[in-house]
Amino acid sequence: MSTETLYKNLIRPNIADMAPYTPIVPFDVLSKRLGIPAEDIIKLDANENPYGPAPSVYRALADEKDYHIYPDPDSTALRQALSEYTGIDATHIIAGQGADELIDLIVRLFVTPGDAVINCPPTFGMYRFDTELNGGKIIDVERKADFSLDIETIVETATRGNRPPKILFITSPNNPDGSVLRDACLQRLLQLPLIVVLDEAYIEFAGGSRADWVLERENLIVLRTFSKWAGLAGLRVGYGIFPHWIISHLLKIKQPYNVNVAGSAAALASLADIRYLQENIKKIVEEREQLYFALRNFDFLEPYPSQANFILSRVVGRDAAGLKAALAERGILIRYFNTPLLQDHVRISVGKPSQTSALLDALESS
Secondary structure, eight states, rough: OOHHHHHHTSSSSHHTTOOOOOOOOOHHHHHHHHOOGGGGGGSSSSOEEEEEEEESHHHHHHHHHOOSSOOOOHHHHHHHHHHHHHSSGGGEEEEHHHHHHHHHHHHHOOOOOOOOEEOSSSSSSSSHHHHHHHHHHEEEEOOOSOOOOOOHHHHHTTTOSOOOOOOOOOOOSOOTTTTOOHHHHHHTTTSSSEEEEEEEETGGGGOOOOOOOGGOOOTEEEESSTTTTSGGGGOOOOEEEEEEHHHHHHHHHHHTOOOHHHHHHHHHHHHHHHHHHHHHHHHHHHHHHHHHHHHTSSSSEEOOOSSSSEEEEEESHHHHHHHHHHHHHTTTEEEEEETTEEEEEEEEEOOOOOHHHHHHHHHHHH
């Protein structure tokens, strides 16, 4: 046995066999790869906010004097501001380094090796990633053709066997299609003997948050983020709304300085500049509707209605990968899917009107 093999055997088996998460390629790398200046690239592949942060965020970051000091481990000021924004008492809120950190913490809190988690693909990939990272077992309950949840199968899955699932992850609006969960469906799922995690990363583009449901349901967690509506994807700030009994345990395992000084300052500035950001949300929603109807005019695209800041389309009669590549050659980046559940699909983030015009022109000539 070689020395390398000897040391490799020290790696946890579930990680050795685990598939890596595939993130979007960094912007500067894409710019060099395509040979196109970064300022000429139209980036519609990662559901980012094309308008960026509020101007007050840049001022707050420039004015911050305590970058050399560890941040508040409890994110007290941020949680209080989030309380005012959501209408939920701060004692129910935990801030995180993006909602992704909170997904990982939730799985760590409840899942021991071999415990099951229900996932509803196609959906956000981090639920599977964090479950497998922590030694859990993923049970996929695939969505229906219209991307609605298969409630009956979820209920059956959650109540069978000697070791029933502990967590159910749901995204609403769902990524990658933008569909929204109905109240009646969530109410039924909350009757199950497990923790329901409702990821509302895109809720500002749809309305109808269920954050206040947490106050009366001991098995519901709602996750939110600043990445989309506030344009802070690069600073990684999110938060969760939890029942008190879960918070008391979650605080035991949360890293004490998880939200850095810059992220906290930017989030606070965003919450103090809601009117500006809401105007940008309105622009994105209006542009989403125009983009949806424009995409329907192409005979090779079948777009799905969306309540998020992106539109998923099935590509018909031509190669979806080729379409993505043709647009990339013109400096327009979109997301391409070719999985068992999403064969020949592309997802287009909603950009500014000028970006939409460039996209439509490129589609006309592609």
